[in-house]
Structures are given as structure tokens and as C-alpha cells.
Amino acid sequence: MNSIILRTATRFMLPLLILFSIVVLLRGHNQPGGGFVGGLLATSAFALYAMAFGVPAMQRILRVPLTTYIAIGLGMALVSGVPGLLGGEPFLYGMWSSFELAGIGELKVGTPLLFDVGVYVTVMGVCLLMLSTLAEES
Amino acid sequence: MIVGTLLAIFALALAAPSLHRVLGRATGYVLALGPLVAFGYYLTQMTPTAAGEATTVAVAWAESLGVEFSFRVDSLSTLFALLVTGVGTAIVLYSNSYLEGHPKRGRFFGYLLGFMGAMLGLVLADDLILLFIFWELTSITSYLLIGFDHEREKARKSALQALVVTGLGGLSMLAGLVLLGQIAGTFSVSGIIENYQVLAESPLTLAAMILVLGGAFTKSAQFPFHFWLPNAMEAPSPVSAYLHSSTMVKAGVYLVARLNPAFTEDPAWQWALAGFGGATMLLGAYMATRQTYYKKVLAYTTVSSLGIMVMLIGLGAPQAAAAYILAHALFKGALFLVAGIVDHEAGVKDTEQMGGLFGKMPVTALVAIISGLSMAGMVPLLGFVAKELLLKGSLHAHGGPHDVAWLWPTISTIAGAFMAVAGFQAGIRPFLMKRTAEGEYPKPPHEAPPPMLLGPVVLTCLTLVGGLVPALFAKPIINGTTASIAGAKEVELVKLSAIYMATHASTALLLSGIALVAGAVLFFLRGPWRAITAPLDRIGAIIGPERIYHLLFAGTVGSVSLATIQTKLLQSGYLRVYVQVTVLTVLALGGGLMVLQGDLVESISVALPKFGEIAWTELLFEAVLVFMICVAAIASTQMRGRLSTIAVLGVVGYCSAVIFVLFGAPDVAMTQFAVETLTVIIFVLVVYHLPRFSVYSSKKVKSLDALLGAAFGLMMAAFVVSSFAIDADDGISWFYNRYALPSAAGEHVAYGRNLVNIILVDFRAIDTLGEIVVLGLAAVGVYTLLKLRQDRPAQGGMA
Numbered sequence: 001m002n003s004i005i006l007r008t009a010t011r012f013m014l015p016l017l018i019l020f021s022i023v024v025l026l027r028g029h030n031q032p033g034g035g036f037v038g039g040l041l042a043t044s045a046f047a048l049y050a051m052a053f054g055v056p057a058m059q060r061i062l063r064v065p066l067t068t069y070i071a072i073g074l075g076m077a078l079v080s081g082v083p084g085l086l087g088g089e090p091f092l093y094g095m096w097s098s099f100e101l102a103g104i105g106e107l108k109v110g111t112p113l114l115f116d117v118g119v120y121v122t123v124m125g126v127c128l129l130m131l132s133t134l135a136e137e138s
Numbered sequence: 139m140i141v142g143t144l145l146a147i148f149a150l151a152l153a154a155p156s157l158h159r160v161l162g163r164a165t166g167y168v169l170a171l172g173p174l175v176a177f178g179y180y181l182t183q184m185t186p187t188a189a190g191e192a193t194t195v196a197v198a199w200a201e202s203l204g205v206e207f208s209f210r211v212d213s214l215s216t217l218f219a220l221l222v223t224g225v226g227t228a229i230v231l232y233s234n235s236y237l238e239g240h241p242k243r244g245r246f247f248g249y250l251l252g253f254m255g256a257m258l259g260l261v262l263a264d265d266l267i268l269l270f271i272f273w274e275l276t277s278i279t280s281y282l283l284i285g286f287d288h289e290r291e292k293a294r295k296s297a298l299q300a301l302v303v304t305g306l307g308g309l310s311m312l313a314g315l316v317l318l319g320q321i322a323g324t325f326s327v328s329g330i331i332e333n334y335q336v337l338a339e340s341p342l343t344l345a346a347m348i349l350v351l352g353g354a355f356t357k358s359a360q361f362p363f364h365f366w367l368p369n370a371m372e373a374p375s376p377v378s379a380y381l382h383s384s385t386m387v388k389a390g391v392y393l394v395a396r397l398n399p400a401f402t403e404d405p406a407w408q409w410a411l412a413g414f415g416g417a418t419m420l421l422g423a424y425m426a427t428r429q430t431y432y433k434k435v436l437a438y439t440t441v442s443s444l445g446i447m448v449m450l451i452g453l454g455a456p457q458a459a460a461a462y463i464l465a466h467a468l469f470k471g472a473l474f475l476v477a478g479i480v481d482h483e484a485g486v487k488d489t490e491q492m493g494g495l496f497g498k499m500p501v502t503a504l505v506a507i508i509s510g511l512s513m514a515g516m517v518p519l520l521g522f523v524a525k526e527l528l529l530k531g532s533l534h535a536h537g538g539p540h541d542v543a544w545l546w547p548t549i550s551t552i553a554g555a556f557m558a559v560a561g562f563q564a565g566i567r568p569f570l571m572k573r574t575a576e577g578e579y580p581k582p583p584h585e586a587p588p589p590m591l592l593g594p595v596v597l598t599c600l601t602l603v604g605g606l607v608p609a610l611f612a613k614p615i616i617n618g619t620t621a622s623i624a625g626a627k628e629v630e631l632v633k634l635s636a637i638y639m640a641t642h643a644s645t646a647l648l649l650s651g652i653a654l655v656a657g658a659v660l661f662f663l664r665g666p667w668r669a670i671t672a673p674l675d676r677i678g679a680i681i682g683p684e685r686i687y688h689l690l691f692a693g694t695v696g697s698v699s700l701a702t703i704q705t706k707l708l709q710s711g712y713l714r715v716y717v718q719v720t721v722l723t724v725l726a727l728g729g730g731l732m733v734l735q736g737d738l739v740e741s742i743s744v745a746l747p748k749f750g751e752i753a754w755t756e757l758l759f760e761a762v763l764v765f766m767i768c769v770a771a772i773a774s775t776q777m778r779g780r781l782s783t784i785a786v787l788g789v790v791g792y793c794s795a796v797i798f799v800l801f802g803a804p805d806v807a808m809t810q811f812a813v814e815t816l817t818v819i820i821f822v823l824v825v826y827h828l829p830r831f832s833v834y835s836s837k838k839v840k841s842l843d844a845l846l847g848a849a850f851g852l853m854m855a856a857f858v859v860s861s862f863a864i865d866a867d868d869g870i871s872w873f874y875n876r877y878a879l880p881s882a883a884g885e886h887v888a889y890g891r892n893l894v895n896i897i898l899v900d901f902r903a904i905d906t907l908g909e910i911v912v913l914g915l916a917a918v919g920v921y922t923l924l925k926l927r928q929d930r931p932a933q934g935g936m937a
Contacts, residue, residue, distance in 0.1 A: 024808075029890040032804040034898060040812035047819055067921075070914045077907050092903040094888055108889055112899040115906075119899070122910040126917040127816055133921045134823040 003052070010052040017045035025120050026113075035116035039123025046128055055135045058128075066129040073122030080114035140195050140209045143176035143223075144259055151251035158244025166234020166589070169247055170227050173254060177223035180216055184611070187213040188618030194264065194328075203267075204325055210264035213618030217460070218261035218392055220615070221467045222385050226254045228593025232475055233376040235590045236482060246286060250380070253279035257385045261392055266315040266325045269393075273311070273353070276389060277304045280381050284373040296369040299687070303366045304356050311353020311393075317346035327396060331625060334400040344406060350397065351410055358390025358444045361418040365684035368425075368437040375478025378433055379471050382440055388463065391447045395459065398451050399625020411452025412535070412546070418445025420549050423556030427660065428668055428675065430490045432477040432564065439513060439560045440470060442553060446528055453546060455531025456623035457631055458524070460616045465524035468604065469512040472597040473564055476506045479590060480568060485580030489563055493573025498583040503569035505594040510565015512601045514558040514657060515650060518636035520604035520612060521561075522650075525554055526639045527632060529646035551649045558657020559664065566661075605636035714835075718843075721850050729853040738860060745862035759800060767793045775844075780825045788818045805894040874901065 021041035028034030050058040062069070084093030096110035150157075150172040158165045183193070196208035211219070233250065237243045256275035263269040278301070285297030319325040321340045322333055330337070337343045354360075359367040367387060371378055381387065394411060401407035422442030429435045443466045450459035477487075479502050486492050496503040512521030532546035585591075604612035613634050620629055633639075639647065660667060679685065708719060732738050770789040777783040791814035798807035835843070874893050888900040898906050 028892060028895045029899075030892050032808055032892065032894075034805070034892070034895040036898070037805070037808045037812055040809065040816060044812060044815055047816070067918070070917060074911060074914055077910060081903070081907070092907070094900045094903075096889055110889065112888065112890075112896075112903070115899045115903055116895075119906060119910055122914060126910075126913045129917040130920045131816075131820060131823065133924050134820065 006052045010048055014045055014049050035119030036123055039120040042124045043127040047131055055132045066125050069121055069125030073118045073125055077115050077118030080111040083111050146172050147251055147255040151248050154247035155244035166230050170230040173223040173226040180219040183211055183216050187216045188614035205267045206265045208264040209262040210328055212622050214622035215261050217615050217619045222257045225471050229376045229380045231589045232593050235587050236376055249279055249282045264327050266319055270312050270315055274308050276386050280386050283377045284370045293372040296372040300366045300370045303363055307353040307356025310349045314346045314349025331399045337400055354390040354393045358387050359441050360414045361421050362683035364441045367441055368434055371433045371437050379474030394448055394451055395623045398623050408452050411448050415445045415449025415452055416549055419449055419553045423553040426560040427556050430488050432489050435560050435563050436473055450531050453531055453535040456629055457620040458527035458531035460619035461524040461527045465520040468597050468601045469509040469521055472505055472509040472594040475594040476502055479586040483586055484583035489567045491575040492568035493571050496569045499585045501591055505598045506569055507565045508598045510561045514561025517640045518605045520601045523605050523634055523636050526646050529649045551653050554653030555656035558654055559661045562661040608634035721846055725850055741860035741863035745859050748862050763793050763797055780831050784818055784821045
């Protein structure tokens, strides 16, 4: 679509949307949100970009092939189950540890977060792969 | 070290395709190191195991099931391990040249080494279940190897046939092994053999034995399952040499030999082995005389040899069986490789089209002549020793089958004569006799490169040395293996020297001479012989077991079958039929159940008053949304354009999302919004490819669909309403509430306040993992479907 308004708007919107999707991803543990929705939002952001600049341009800013995103996402989800195993618990058991961050307070980090990021990346990769395959056909 | 050799070979199998990309031509030389080192290790085991020692390695595995990851190296295992790794080394080197320049050589090595590892694991396993796993792994890898030239339909069919036959046998074997383990109370092979008296007492032993033999007989191509083996010759020659002479088909023989000590006194066991083995021996040898294609001659003699080995075990002649296993692997491995060389360097497959090749390829010719003569049973080769032992074993049959003592030497002699014909056909005809065929060879015949010759030459030297100086390697292996097969039973051992046997008169020597002379005569009269026996072939084609296989196969996947009918019904290819079938099924099962249970009216009457408790402001919001959804849904059926239909459906989706917001499910609402947006985008992209919108359904179909839709909607509504009647306090939400956050008692599983998310990523993370895997597969499916279509020229109807 050759529209200056769309293109200009997209340039501003893309980083904001992605930032938003990451916020949604990270806050998901305590408030509405999570990896799935975050991934869908990120997909929407990149789909917007693809509409404004074309699918090849979108694939360029993503750097690596979309199948790689899927692989990385699934890999992260899978790996997040291993610490549980190592700790003598069932596969995918949530393992947590917390850090003191100066000025922010206590930060809890756990394998469910890694899992959620894996879901995020997978969902984004899957949806964008379907979108771009269909779009390339046209 | 035992596990190490296995792991090394499997690791090489996995790495082969990548290694091939890096190393190119040299891949085979590097990969051959794996089996070579393993071969060296098992060579060091030869002397101690021959003396009766055994090494055992066991790792706990599925303890609750009594299954162990255990391996045991005794003499029988060593013999097979040496064959697998030794012949394997030669095959890898040979394939490196044979498949020179083949685009899928790396993958081929992967399959080949995978098979090698499976086979090695099979002969070393000391646990029935572990043995079964390796057994099936050999079936699968051999499927890949036989069908390696998968562009050819015949290769695919043969590979499938081999897999179906051996796979079905494998399933029967699994049942038998489980039964055996139940009877003996252990899955350990050595444990079962030690407690063989328990087997003799159980009434279930016969069933277990028959089931296990089902596996062994299909794998080692015993009559009436022999037909898959000659068809499997569609595989590349090195594969035939490896799978069909020295290893895979012998897995059945190995299993029979391995379990023989447990059943040896059982007359049913003796009769089954001797009967089926004898029939296979005779049939295979006879069929071999009728063949002219090099690999087919070898394939049918292999069938015959497998019959011989099984028969000998049944007749209680373990030394003869052990000698035949070794002799056969050596000469048949070499001959298959020769078949590949002749095909590769001269371009001919039919032995009757060959001739005078001795001058062109002297080394290959010497290999073929010596190995061919060994197959024919000529002095002083190892094949002669094996045949002498076969005849001796037939003459002195122990156990049940000695009731018909005259039968075994008779059929052995006849089979020996047929084998001699096949030996001359493979060893003499192409090299020492004149070429009678018209025209030039398709390729100018010349000697094969050294890496291809190495294997056959070494195997042939062993054939020669084994007959002349048995003490060097043949005697320890054969006699050690004999002890393994015989178990606790005492066996009279025969002196193995070919010279000694040929110079000491015996009935066996006389029969051997008769067989050789008859074979020589028959070889010169092979033209008329083939003409006379041709009608038998035609009868075999009509009533033979292969025909039965095809009939059964057609019954499963052919034109008139349950599968076809239900496929036509369920997989029509029309989206509307899929939707109709799905809706009707849910309606019939779900709705039917609701009506049948009869408490529908009751639960609705319980639920309805609860709606009165809702505040009217809330109801107003809901009513507006429901109205919008209904209008949009009805409008979507009336739209005349695709884009407008999609937009209207989007309205339905967004309104549903707002309902989620109203009912305090922001998570679901968010997801619904995002999904709805993306669905519209994807729909728009798909619509782009569809033909112009037109009306397909008639008024009648439409009203029927409307009726179906309305009924479905009503059923869902009834579902939802009646669900209000259920007291929800007994749900499991208390569990999530309790364990989501650290409680006063300190018990917690997850840290988080958003239950939906915690369920997704923590409590039920493995479900989510499964779901994202499905998502990934769906994406790959979309990708391949569209991309594959793109590569092909446009076919009608897809524009």
C-alpha cells in the first residue's frame, strides 16, 4: 500500500507497539497480559509494517527467517523446563530466584518468565510466517 | 566400551549429513573409522568369549516395569558384532565410491550408520524390550535404505513391503516377548535362558514361542514370508550386501539362536524351525536356479541360506548353524559387492548378458570366483566346511524331527545342488565363460577403484583362510558360538579343517560330491531347466504368498474397504461438508445426551431465576451487545461480497470480546481482540486468492443449513443456561487461589496474581508447550502447502 500517512505513522507506531507488547508480556504474571497476547500484539505491529512497506521489508527488519523465530521460541519454552528437572522436580516446575535492584526494589526471576517469552516468540513467529506466506502469494 | 561403540556409531549417523557437507569425498573414510574401532574392540573379545566368558553392562531404565538397559557380550553376540562392524566398515568404504557424486550421499551414510547402530544394539541387548526396540529400529532404517531411490515407485513399494511384513512380525514378536517375560518373571535374556525349566512348565510357553517366531521368521524371510527379500533388492547394492546378506535378515536367525537354549528340548520348537527352515531352504535354492539377474540369484540363495541356518538350529546342530552363519556372511557379502561393481563398472545386471569379464576386472573376478565356489560348497573354502556340517547335521538330526530322518539329508543334498548352480551362475558365468549377448557392454568394463575392492577382497581372503586354517579365526568363533546356541546342552564338536574333511571319507562327503556333480550338470542344462520349470513359476504367481500379501494389502487400502468409505464421507474436500459433519456430530452426541439424560428442563428451571438477580443496567449493556451480534451474524449470511462478510464477522468477534470485558475476563478479551484483528488480516489475504464470489448453494441447501445452525445454537444456549444450575463452589479455583501466591503457611507453587497466566505458564505449562508446538506445526504446514504449490506449474482449478 503506497500511502505516505500510513508509512509515516507506522514508523512511529512500530516501536511503540512492540514496546507495548513487551509490557503486556512482562506484566502478564500479575495483571492481564502474557506471552500469547503479547505475541499477537507484536504480530499486529509487524503486520502493520508489512502493510505499509511490504513483506520483504518486514522480513528485513526481523533479520532472521521466521522459522528461526519459531524454533527459538519453542527452544526457550523447552529449555525453561530443564531447571526444574535439575532441581529434582518435575519437568517445567517453576524455579524462582530474586535479585535486589538498586532503585527498583526486589526483582523476581523465574523459569515461567522464560517460558512466557518462548510463547511470545513462537506466537509471533507462527502468525507472521502464515501472514507473510499468504501475502507473498499475492 | 560396549555402550561406547554403540553411542559412537549413532553419533556418527546423526553427524553424517553435516560431515558430508564439510568433508565431501573423504566422508566415507572418516565415517568408516567408527565401525573399524568397534570391530577392533570386538576382535579383542573373540578369544575370551570363545572360552565362555561374558561381559555384561546394565543401566537401570524403567525399573517399575522390570526393563533394563543391559548389554551382554558372549560368543554369539561377538560373532554378530564382528559381522556388523567388520562388514559395515567395508560397506561404508565401498559406498563412498559407489555413491560418488550422488546428491544424497550424506543422508545415505546417516541411514547406513543408523542401521549399523541398531543392528549392533540388537545383537548385544540382554533385555527383551531393549532387543525389541533395536529390532524395530532396524526395520525402520532398512525401510529408509531400501527405498533410498525414492523417486522410483518400485523402490518405494518394496521398501513398504519389507516394512509391513517385518513390522507385523515385530508386533507379533513384542507380544511374544512380553508373554515370555511374564512366564519367566524377568525380561533379561540371560536370566530366561538360565531358568529355562520354568518355561517348560508353563502352558503359555507355546503361545509365546509362536508369537516370537512370527517376528523371527518374517525378519529372516522364512517361507511363507520370503517374498519381501528378493523385492528388497531395489536397494543400492551396498545396502543389499549389508542388510540382506550379513546382517538384518540374520536378525531372525540371531533371535532363534539366542533363544534356542530356552526352548531346545521343546518338540514344537524343533519342528517349527526344522520344518519352516527346510521348506525355505529348498524353495529359496530352487528359485535361485531360475534367476538370471545377479542380485536376484543372490537374493534367493540368501533366502535358502537363512532357511538352512534356522533348520540346523531346529535339528540340534548348533555347530553347523554357527559355521553357516559365518561362511554365508563372508561369501554373500563379497558377492553382493561384486554385483554392485559389475553393475557400476560394466552397466549390466543380468548374468546371462555377461561373460569374459576376467580379463577386464581380474581382482573382482577372483573375488567372485572364490566366493561363488564357496557358495557352491567347493573344497577348500569355508563354504565347503559349512556345507559338510550342514549334511552331517541333517544326517544326525537330534530331537523330535529325527522321526523322519531320511528327509533332512535328502532335501539338504537337493538344496546343495541348487546352491551349486547359483554359485556357478554368480561366480563362473560372468567371468570365465564367453559372452553370448549381442552388442557392446553399456559401459566399457574396467576394474573398480581400490576402496570398493578392499571389502570384497578381505572377505574373500577370510573365506579361503577360514577353510584352510580354521584355527586362525573360524574355529574360536564357530565353536564359541556353538556353545552359546547350545546352552547347557553337550555338543559333539567336529574338526573344522576343509582339507581334513575332504580327505576323510564319510556319508556327508559322498552327498556333498553328489550335490556338486548334480549342480554342475544342472548348470550346463540351465536353459532347458528354466524352460521346464517356468509353468511352476506361473502357478506360484497365482497362489503364492506374495499374491496373498497383495490381496490383503488391497483390502486395507484398496478401492472397496471401510477406509475408503469413511474417507469419502469425512474427507470430502469441501469445507461446508466438514462443517456440517462436525456440527451434526456435536449435535447428535451432545444434544442427544442432554435430551436423553432428561434433567435439561429441570436445570434450566433452576438456572432461569438466577438471571433475575442481575442488575438491569448490566442487562442493558448485554442486550445491546447480543443484539449487535445477532444482527451481524444474520447479516453475514446475506452479504454478497467477501470483504463485507469478513468485516461483519469481525463485528461478531469484537462484540464477543466486549462481553468478556463485561464479565471480568480482561485476559480473554485482550486475546480475543488481537486474534480477531489478525483473523481479519489473514482472511483478507486469503480472499485475495479466491475466485469471484458466487452463490453455490440452492435455496433448499440454505434452509437446511439454517435449520442445522439454529439447532446447534439452541443446543449451545441450553448448555450455557443449564450450566448455571451447577454449583460452582466445588470447582478447582480454590486450588489455584491457594497455590498461586505464598500463603501464610508458606506453601506455594507459583508467584503471581494473574491466575489465567499462571495456569498457562506454570500449573499447566506442559499443555501450553504442546499448544505452541501445534501452532508451530500449523505454520510450517501453511508454509509448505503454499510453497510446494508454487514450485509446481499451475494445475487446473487452483487459479
